[in-house]
Amino acid sequence: MQVSSVTNFGRSGLSDWLIQRVSAVILLLYIVCHSAIILNTPEMTYALWRDLFAGTTMRIFSLLTLLALCAHAWIGMWTVATDYLTTRMMGSKATLVRLVFLIGCLAVLAVYFIWGVIILWSV
Amino acid sequence: MLVSVYRYNPETDLKPSMQDYQVEIPGGKDLMVLDVLALVKEQDDSVTYRRSCREGVCGSDGMNINGVNGLACITPLSEVVKNDKLVLRPLPGLPVIRDLVVDMSIFYKQYERIEPYLQNDDPVPAIERLQSPEDRAKLDGLYECILCACCSTNCPSFWWNPEKFVGPAGLLQAYRFLADSRDTHTDERLANLEDPFSVFRCRGIMNCVAVCPKGLNPTKAIGHIREMLMERGA
Ligand code: SF4
Ligand code: SF4
Ligand code: FES
Numbered sequence: 001m002q003v004s005s006v007t008n009f010g011r012s013g014l015s016d017w018l019i020q021r022v023s024a025v026i027l028l029l030y031i032v033c034h035s036a037i038i039l040n041t042p043e044m045t046y047a048l049w050r051d052l053f054a055g056t057t058m059r060i061f062s063l064l065t066l067l068a069l070c071a072h073a074w075i076g077m078w079t080v081a082t083d084y085l086t087t088r089m090m091g092s093k094a095t096l097v098r099l100v101f102l103i104g105c106l107a108v109l110a111v112y113f114i115w116g117v118i119i120l121w122s123v
Numbered sequence: 124m125l126v127s128v129y130r131y132n133p134e135t136d137l138k139p140s141m142q143d144y145q146v147e148i149p150g151g152k153d154l155m156v157l158d159v160l161a162l163v164k165e166q167d168d169s170v171t172y173r174r175s176c177r178e179g180v181c182g183s184d185g186m187n188i189n190g191v192n193g194l195a196c197i198t199p200l201s202e203v204v205k206n207d208k209l210v211l212r213p214l215p216g217l218p219v220i221r222d223l224v225v226d227m228s229i230f231y232k233q234y235e236r237i238e239p240y241l242q243n244d245d246p247v248p249a250i251e252r253l254q255s256p257e258d259r260a261k262l263d264g265l266y267e268c269i270l271c272a273c274c275s276t277n278c279p280s281f282w283w284n285p286e287k288f289v290g291p292a293g294l295l296q297a298y299r300f301l302a303d304s305r306d307t308h309t310d311e312r313l314a315n316l317e318d319p320f321s322v323f324r325c326r327g328i329m330n331c332v333a334v335c336p337k338g339l340n341p342t343k344a345i346g347h348i349r350e351m352l353m354e355r356g357a
Binding site: 014 | 280284320352
């Protein structure tokens, strides 16, 4: 008996699990990096802040983090939805509710990602 | 002592209720919870529960004792009773057949799914398949499971997805056969567990480890399965 996983885009549980952990590390690194920069800058000005994000390395790092965030959020929300928005918990309407919820999540993440890219490239 | 027992007969009762019994506990020794249940049944023989071996071997009297899953026959009152009150409920998350008796079908189905028997495609040897003492030692802490379901019914992931998540008891046995040097179906076994539910619904909160009456550690076994899946995927 194989458990079907149609709704998670055919990814395996293993890759989900790995992505979740790798993306968490990326997010943590990003936070630590920025905290360190802010704490080590006596007076943060607009010009400094702008320069910081204009560099290619930072741009790639930010983009990677944005990707990690979206992947992390998607896997997390998919997992939450398949735990709580199930036929077992709420009857036959569950499949529709879950679908709507997940499409909503996808839409928010897509907007968030595109918006993020636009911001990064506008610097 | 006040003993409060979960009562439910799906055929006649609209909903479950708790019924209280005043039980005289004989002094001088530390009774087991199962002994107290016998005293309750003397008062009211409609109280229903399963038991067989009364020494922690058969796994039939798993229940929720003052909020914690355990085997009634090997749980001493001194360990669980506070304020002279004992509350007995069925194992959580499974359909109740009657009072403290639950329907374990889904639990056994998950056990069946991991194919809990040795599979070996090599020619059958004349006498027996040998195993080194070291390889045999790898099965310690795995084979002792008595399938009482205390762990799986204490696992939130099993409550939410009992049809898809194998649960700690089943996964402990899945690893028991993955770890067996005489089994040659490792790859098929792993392929059956790779989806996002069967193994990966485990969040490692160790609720299972906390209640296992045999002192086993399903979380550790699940960790080993994950490692094997990772090696296989790499
Ligand atoms: S692992 Fe422990 S708690 Fe779980 S079924 Fe086996 S003996 Fe019972
Ligand atoms: S460690 Fe995993 S299997 Fe054990 S109770 Fe937690 S989620 Fe369930
Ligand atoms: S009666 Fe057999 S384990 Fe308790």
